[in-house]
Each structure stands twice: as C-alpha cells, then as structure tokens.
Amino acid sequence: MLFKNDVFELDGERYRVLHPDSGSKSIWCISLDSEFAWPVRLPELEIVNLPSLAQGEVTHGTPSEARIRKCDASWARLAPLLRAHEHDLYDPRRRNRLIAEYAQEKKCSVGTLRKDLRRYWQRGQNKLALMPGYDKSGRRQGTDGDGLLPVTAGRGRKSKAGHKVYQLTSADAAHMKRVLEATYLVDKRITVVDAYTELINKHFRHADGNQTLFANHRGERPSLRQFLYFLKKNYNIEVRLRGREGNKDFERDHRKVIGTVLADCLGVGHFYEIDATIADVFLVAAEDRSKIVGKPTLYLIIDRKSRLIVGFYIGLEHASWAAALSAILTISEDKRALCARYGVEYDPDDWPAHQVFPVEFLADMGEMISEPSTNICEGLQGTVTNVPGLRPDWKPTVESGFRIEHCVLRPITPAYDPPWNATRRRGRHYEKDACLTVKEFGNLILNAIIMTNRREMKDYPLSLSELSGGVRPSPIELWNHGIVTRSGLLTRFSEETVRFALLRKERARVTERGIEFRGCFYSSQEAIAQKWFETARKHRFQVTVSFDTRLVDQIYVHALDGKSQPHIATLTTRSEAYSGLSFEEVKYYEDLRDKVRAEADEQRLQGRLDLRNRTALVVDNAKAELKALGNKKSRSARRADTKPARAKERQLERQESAQLQAAVPQPDAALESVARLEITSANRDQQDRLKAILARMSAR
Template sequence: MQLVINDLLQSTENPEFIQRVVWVDNEHQLCFLVNVREPSFPYSEEIHSIESSLIKGEITKVATEPWAFSVKEEDLSGIEIEKRDKAWIVINQIYLIPDIFIPKRRSELIKMASKDFFLSTKTIRQYLKRYWSRGMVKNALLPDFNKCGKQQGKERKYIKKAGRPFAYSSSIQRAAITDEWKKIIRISLEKYYFIRSKPSLKYAYQQMVKEYFSKEDEKSGYKVLDLDKPIISYDQFYYWYRKWYKPEDAIHKREGRREFLQNYRAITGSATEDSMGIGTYAIDATIGDVYLVSSFDRNIVIGRPVIYLTVDIFSRCIVSVYAGIQNMSKESLRLALANAFEDKKEFCKRTLDMDIDENDWPIHYLPHTILADRGSELISNELTQITADLNIKIQNLGPYRPELKAVCEKYFDILQDHISPFLPGAVQKDFMKRGGKDYRKKAVLNLNEYVQILVRTVLYYNNHNYLSDYPLTQSMIAEKVPPIPIEIFKWGLRKGTGLLRTMPLDAIRSSVLPKASAKITPKGINFGGLYYTCAKALKERWFSKARIKGSWSMGVHYDPQDVSNIYIRIDRLNYEVCSLIEQYEMYRGVKMEEVVSLKTERKQQEAEYEESSLNGAIQLAQDIEEIVKMAKKEANNQILNGEVPKDIKNIRENREKEREIFKREKQTVVDQNNIGKQSNEVNHDTEPVKVLDIFRKKQKEVLYDGDN
C-alpha cells in the first residue's frame, strides 16, 4: 500500500489518535509522522511496519481532514492575515528537506531564523508544529481567533475540558462543563456563596463537591470524593462564577443594597450641585479621638468628647463646632444648633475667653435647610419643634447613607487627623501591642482647651484650605473667586443664592437653648445645685418669701456651655438674666457637664469615705461610754462612803468655788514648771493656751460653714 505525504492514519483501538505523514524518504524506507491532536516534531517509522499495521487493521487511512480550512481571504481580519503571512515567510526560509527532519540541523535552522526575524525560538517551533499537524498548507498557520468568545451568540460546546492541560497527573478525573454541571454550579453559588455570612468562594466550591461529587465511605462513614466520575475543578467553578456574575451583583447578594449604595456605588454626583447655593447645612456627630481630663482636677480622666459639626454644603465652610462630654442627645443637639446660629466672635469670647476677628468666622445666619441622618436626636420632636419655630426645613437622609452628606463626614476625619499628632491622650490603635503605653494616662487637656484647639483648626480650614477639586461656576471664575471655603461663602452671601436669614439672639435662645426647672429658695435661685440671683428677685424679695411661705419652681433657659447665667422668661418679649451668687463664682465660665461630673465625683468620694466615717463614730461612742462609766463609778463610790448627795440648790456658789479651785491648781502647775524647767527652750505653759486658741478657731470655721 503506497504512503504519500499528508496521509492520515487513525488507530483502530483509539480513534482519537490520528497521525499525519509529513515526509517519505527517497528510498521509501522511512516516513515521518506527527500527531494531529497534539502538535509535536516529526518522529520516524519504518514503512514496512506501517504497511503491516494497515494490513492487520490496527490502523486505517482516514479520508476526512480534521483540520480542513474553508475560509475566504476577504473573511479574514487584517491581523489574522498579518500573523499568517509572517509565519509563512519563516516556514519557507527554514523548510529545507531533509534538514528540517534532522533534529540537530533543524535546531540550527530555527536559531538562524530567530536572529533574522527577531523571533524567539519557541515561536518558530510552534509555527512548525502547527504547520505539520494542520495540513501543511498556508492557512494552517492562521491564529485560532475563531475559538475566542461566543459563536453566533451561543456558548461554545466543548467535548473535552477546555484550557491548558494539567502539568501533573491526578487521581481526580476532569471533563468539559456540561449543562447539568452549570446548573450545579449556579445552585451552589446561590446556596453557599451569596449569603450574609460572606464565606469564601473556596468554601462554596468545597460544599458543592461534598454535596454533588462525593459518596459515603463504608469504613469511616464520612463522605469522600467519588473518583469513578469526573469532578468539576475549582478553576472551572471560578470561571463560570466570573462569567455569570458582575462584581456589583455579588455585593448586592452578599452584603445587600444598602452596603452597595454606601461603599461600592459609582461616585458621579456632586454635593455642590445638589445644594444650589449657600444655606444648606449638614449636621452630624462623632466621638473625638482623644481623652480629656476634668477642669477641676487634671488627675481625673473624663473620657472622650462628643463632637458636633455643622457644614455649609455649597461653600464647604464649617459653620460651627461643638464638643461636650454629654452623650449624643437632644440637649447636645440644641447646643450645636445654637452655636451655628449665633455670632462666633461673641461665642468664643463668652465661652472660651478667646479673641477672634469678626471676619475670620462671619457665619451667624439661619439656613433654609438642615440635612441630618437618622440619629435618635436628629429625628426627634425636639428638632422638629426647633426648626418649625425658626422656619427651617429639616431633611432626614435615608438610613445608613452617610455619603449623602459626605462633606460633613469627611471634615470629621480631616480635623481629627490634623490635630491628633499634637494631642497627648490621643487614641492610638496599636497601644495594646507588647510594650505599648496606655495613651489615656497621657491625657492633659480639659474640655475647654480641646474646644479652643478645634476652633483654631476650623478657622484654618475655613480661611486657608485651598479646594483644588471644587467645581467653580462661570460666575465665580469671572469674578476670580478663590476656591477657599470662606471666600465662596462670602461670594454666595453677596449673590444672595442661599436665602440666609438673621434672628435676634433672644429669639434664638428662647427657641434653641434647652429649658429646665429652677427652684426659688431662701438661699437663691437653685438650678443644677448652683445658686443664682437677679435684680427682679431682689426687688420683689423672692428669697424672703421663700423662707416665709416655702420654695416654688420656675421655668428657665440655660446654656450648658456656660453656667454663669440662666435666663427667666418674664413674658413673650422680655427675659431676666440671672447670675451666680458670689459664693459660687468659681463655677463662672464652666460647662454644665463639668459641674455634673464634679458633683458625681464628690458623691463617689462621699461613698468611699462612708466606712471611715462610721468607724470614727463607733469609736467616739465607745470613748464617751467609757468616760461616762468611770464617772458613774466615782459617783457611786462617794455615796457608799457616806458623803452628802448632789447639791442642786447652790449651783452658782458651787460654780464659783470650782472656778477658784481650778485657778489655784493651774497656778500651782505653772509655778512648778517655771522652777523645774527654766533652761527648757519650749515654754510648756503656753501650750494649753495655744491648743485652746486652735480649738476656738476650728470651732468658728465649723460654725461659719454651717451657716453657709
């Protein structure tokens, strides 16, 4: 049987094994073959051996070409033609018969072509293998672009496992993905991966294998891999996960829509565009990253402050900053709003004893809208009432959507990151590491000093922070407005874009400052454990009436940032300012929170001293009882000796006699001391007198304290 070049020989035992005849020597003794399915260099076989196999039926000639190319030139892309022609030129240069079939000579030809065409030897070897295995025609060198992507809008069907072959053998069988396997993969992803516990993809794969590709071991009772059937590989599992699901789909399914909107959605909008001019204030609160000490005793650490920031969305200007040790509440919110609406120069002087220029922080206006989140104090009736009284629109954002007021949120990070390196007692995330020191013990700043630092930082960012990414309007550019918060705010104020309003301080106080009840007592107006007085109370003799008729209550407004004054509303138009009485002057300028903290500390100190006080009282009672017992014993002895019973008729004469006796005894003691101890530097005669003077002095102090 005659063998010619390009004959295809198929194994009868293994139909997938097909060989191509690529050359027959002139003597017709040897022929060179390649495997059509697995491209390789030609290997030689004796012709009589092949003919014998053909006769026996071990191999047969195949008429159908598995690599028959049916493609028109105009259907090929430019890059396909370029790659094919380039490979064809290389093949034509090195394809010298019989040298190309001799390994050593073939290697030399490949190296020469590599230098001539600036290609790697590996690439040229691939050209040759493809040329031999695919029919030894020009189009055999076409790249396999037809295998990329989908064909005619449908997924390609694979007979065997796609992708690079495994480098190492394994007992686990692999196969191409089928429709049934795709269904298993989808079910496993939904069941084991797209859940709120957010397990890894590897976990989902392992659960799938356990459920669908395992069997129970008879010896151990555990599930083990069913090696009799092919098993999906992790790469196949991962491929179809990536193919079916977009990244945002996975986040939606695993973490929910809320988390996606907050942290993963596209950021294409601008808060500046939404505000449409100055006058939209965003307010929010956070915990400060520093530990503070008491204003009365710096050895007492009072914890971390609560910071409220109010920011104008359009200009990025910080309208107000409030810090206190009270938790986030309706009272602290009132203070933050009062701070936002009042004159900053007067506020800094009154509460911080700090002088600033009026142009440094000229923001004391009422906004048209307040943006707030869903905090309990920000959706309360208190805030609704305040905004209604001041004709301000309140807009509560959706839950867990801080990005809707991102300007305010970002300023928290900016301010605290800026000042933290300067502050002793600042929170250090790694202080629990070995050898780390507790930063809380380094705290030295009190609340007033910390607020001063915050105000200074706010002034810096309002007046000197250049907003390089701020979207200036055409009008701003024409007027050469620099992108600095305070300059943008002033520009908006001139243009009247925000419809800002002003209101008298009295009206703001009556609407914003918290209300409470005070008691009129004989000692003064008692509020929060402190006593106040005012001209109206003195004129109408409130304190005398309270002593005669009893105390009564009265509503007052107060500023928790400064307990120096409280305000009594007389009528709808007037109010009375009440000031601390002289005895409590040490509390002037102190915050209400610090007063409460100090009183709590004293109550605790009193509780801790209770044991010592009771033990002292018990010991005193025992000493008195012992003295009385001795006196009774002496009195009984005198009665037994026949002495006269107690004389109660002549008490005055008895008193005089006793005084004379005491005087003579004292003089005798003095004379003896002067005679026996003339050289002693210490005059013991004066010691009883000194002791008596000290006793009288202490007695007066006790009486004085008792009156107060």
C-alpha cells in the same frame, strides 16, 4: 404606505421591501424568517396599506477590526455584481445564471456569493449588512425548562495531570446556583473555596465498600476554576457585593461615584451638615491635671457649598441633643466672646456666616431625629433632613471635616491617640502624655477651624462664574462670593432667639409652693407680682416652660396670655439642694426619695398593725369588764358623774406617782475611777471583774 427597507408582516411572516416593480404593479420582497429565503414578488394592492414594523437598516453596534475586514472583503466581492445586475438578480430565472458567470469570472464560490447576496437583501441593502455575526458564533446559549443557567458542551482546557475535563450539566448548574445563593452570596465570611467545598460535600461524593464517603475523582466533579467561572459569569460584581456586604455597605463603599454633592445644592446656606465624633485626644481635669477625664466630643457644622465651618462644640457631653444645641448656638453666639473664652485672637473677617441659618440641616439618625429637633423647624424656620444610618456619604462634607481637623491636630496635640492604636496588640499608652484641659484643647480646635476656613482647597470644583470672577477656593471667599450671587435670602437669628427656640418645651404645674417642674420648685418676680401662688391655693394650673436639661438652676416660663415675653424663674429655697445638678441627676435623687417614701408608708402601715395587735387584749378586757357590770345607764347619765369621778381618779394617780423613793448611795471615788477604766479585748478577766463591780453598785 411602505418604503424601501420597511418591514411588514403578512400571514404571520415578516418581509422586507426590496424594490417596486412598476410594470407589473408588484413589489419585490424577501422573508426575514427563513434562512434560505429569496426575493418574491407580491401584489402592490395586497401589501401597500400594511403597517410598517420597522424602518431602515440593521444596526451592528461598534464592530471589531476583524469584522470590518470581513465586511470589506465581502463588499469588494459582491459590489460589482450588484452594480451590474442588481434588479435582474431578483428574478430567479436570471439570478442563477448571473451568479454562476460572475463566480467563474472572479474565481470565487457560488455558495459564498449566494450567502452574501441573501444577507445583503435581508439586513438592509447596504455595505454593513455584510458584517459577520461573530456575536452569534459558538454554541447557542439558552436555558432549560426550569430556567437554569447554560452548561458546557465539550469545551475546557486540557488538564496537565492527564484526567478528563468535567462537562457541566444542567443539574450541576442548579447545584452551583443553590450552594452559592445559600452560602457565598449571603455571608461575607464564606470564601469561594468554602462554597466549593460545600458543593463537593453535598453533590459530588461517593462511598467505598465500607460506606465511607470520599470526594469524586478529578474529572468526575466540577473543578474550582469551573465553579469560579460560573460564579463570575452568572453573578455580576454588584450582585456579589450587595449579597455579601449588604445594601448599605455597598452604597457606601462600592457604588459608582459619577456625580457630585453640589448637584442639588442651590448655593451657600442651602445645606448645613452637622455631625459629632469623639476627638482622639485624652484631656485632664482643670483643677487637677493629674486626673484624666477622657476624650471629648467634637461637633462640627459645615456649609456644603463653601466648606465653611460655621459652628462647633467641644466638651465632655456625649453626642446628644444638648451638645448639638450648643453647637447650633455657636452659629449666632457673639464671636468675640467665643474667641475670648478659648483665648483666641478675634477677627470679624473669620466669621462671615455669623447668625446666618440655613434652609436645611443635614444630620444622621441620632440626636437630630429626636423630638426636640422639631424646634429648628418651628422656631428657626428651617428643615432637618435625617440621612439613612451607616451612610456617611450623604453628608460627606462634615465627615471630611473631621478628617481634616484630625490631620491638623495630630502633630501638635499631646496625648493624641490614633484610632488604630486601640486595635493594636500592646498599643502605646498615649494617655500618659495627657496635659490639656477642655478649654485648652478648645483653643487648638478653634485655631484649627479658623485656619481651615482661610486655607485654599486644591481640588475644589469652581464654577465658571467663580473662575471668571477670580474667586479663590477658600471657604471664606467662596462664602463671600456665594452670599452675594445667591438667589433667595437667608435668615439671621440672634443668640437669645436661637437659645430660646432650641430649648425643650414642657408643661409645669403652678402650686402654692412654687412652679413645680420635674421634682424642682421655681419662683420668679413676675409670678409673685401676678399672685400665681396665692391663686394656686384655690386652683392649681399649668404653664409652659423652656429648659436646658443640663442645669436645673433656671428655666424660662412662658406668659399665660402667650403675648408677653418669657421670664426666667429660679429655684426656691425648698429645692436649693439641687442647685448645679442636671435634670437627670434630680430624677435620680427624686427616685431615691420616692423609694424612701414607699418604704416609710410600708413601715407606718406595719406600725399601725403592730399597735392594734398589742392593744387589742387591753381593749377587749376593758369592754368585757364593762359589759360584766351590767350597768344600763344612758350616755348622758354616765357623763353626769364625770367631775367627781375625775377628781377621785386624779387623787389615786397622785398617790401612786408622787411617792418619794429612798436615796441611792453614790459609789466612792475608787470604784468610780475603776468604772471609768478603758475596757480592752486583750484583758478579758479585768473586763469581767469590772462588770461585776458595776452590777453590785447598781444593785445598791
């Protein structure tokens, strides 16, 4: 069923329904595909069951004031004619006469009335149908067969220098497109001028009589302004920035920011963001403040919803799993002992998230993507989400936390070295002011964390429930309010549980010399009581151990049955030399030891070869003399005379080795004192004489 203004298709042509003519059982329609169409009458039975392609009127977006004025003027001119003779205008025999009479009456053009009337019918039969199509004004914009971009057509600002305006062709557009996509849009270092120069160099040069190439004259080549217009017209700002900066840099620095990081955050404890940075402060050694130890590593763990700093690490470890473990451990660490270690006053109200672990850790693609980070999932019932590299905007809370802490510490910390100083020519040497040790700087960091957790945030987006509940926008109050109203329960873990869960786990071998692990040997009272080492003399076996890579002194040994609690094993006397070292240092020394063993094996082999070479002649001569005797005695017969032969051989040995020698005369006291004179390089003659005297004494 068709209604007024519905559009249908008949014989490949679109029509709009204008008005039914009940007397002749037909419908007045007008073609939409003809620029000079007028209403035609079509049989009702022929079109009534055709499907409708569109309903209603043509939309015009948001028209400008000029278009509205034009529309109002056209409507004021046409409306009286429609009110008086709308249905009569469908009939061509009456339409021409009525339009001519009305045009003479209103003193307007018949052509104008015919154009307005046709537009009124074709575009929906309402006032807005008379809206002028300024958006379609001007030269038609299209592409050629190769899909190239549009070209100019006699337009352009007249040159002040008097030369003609160059008119771009389809080939010029293709040249610009290729040059831009090969240079400007792929390399941030290339400027628009550089790309324009490349365009002229490749496509707009001519040779003189000497075949020397010159750029075409102005008016015979595209101008820089035309080139820049082409660039901005056909490549929007996102395309330009993505090509020149890269997708990651665009997403980080140039993308639209219309959302908030709290959009997918369910509440406090949902996301903990963790990251590390190098603190811009030079520190000194605790034992000797004259020695600078460099800049420390700072880890922060921040709850996304409340901005509460729940964990941290400050020390000389590089950004690694070992340092991240220490930061995560501070979530459950005894806060009184933590404050006492850094000399900070303890207040339990400053630590509302004590021992509370999140649903999800957000970290970058560094140490938190390593294999040991799976311990968080297995032992602490959490999830680790690694955001893409070079995308700090995915964890903005902790990134902003670093900036806040640096802003707090900058005016009060000696030897603070701002990042821009490193790139400044002849920058200042702030390390000369270094005087803080690691623990003293930790005191500053911990006090800054407590102050940050207490401080109210000016622009924090409080929810309606928080506003109505009178919640102050400080991290501690937001946490205390959120932990009560949060849907779902969070989990607490003790320090011992967290420490044990986060340690690396590997397999160690039990031998008769102890529990052998990474070049060290360990023992424990439990292992001795269960006779592990005696059993290992017959059959060696393996156990699971947990360890901290930073210190080899102790390891956790898991029970063989998997039910009992792990116990601590310590170094045996065989490995006491490694006490206080890390496993990496032990590996270094073990590699040196293996190198020494390999060299010793080579030396021992060479010694055996030399022995064979030196004794081969003696052995061969002995064999030859035995063979020359021609004695065919059996082995038993040869051994029968062993005792008398041994006695006779021993007698000859005694006569040879027990002979007394004549006594050697002792040198007199004078010669002995001369022999003890110090020989110096300055008196070569005296040195030679002393050597001669000593030689004569030896000869006597």
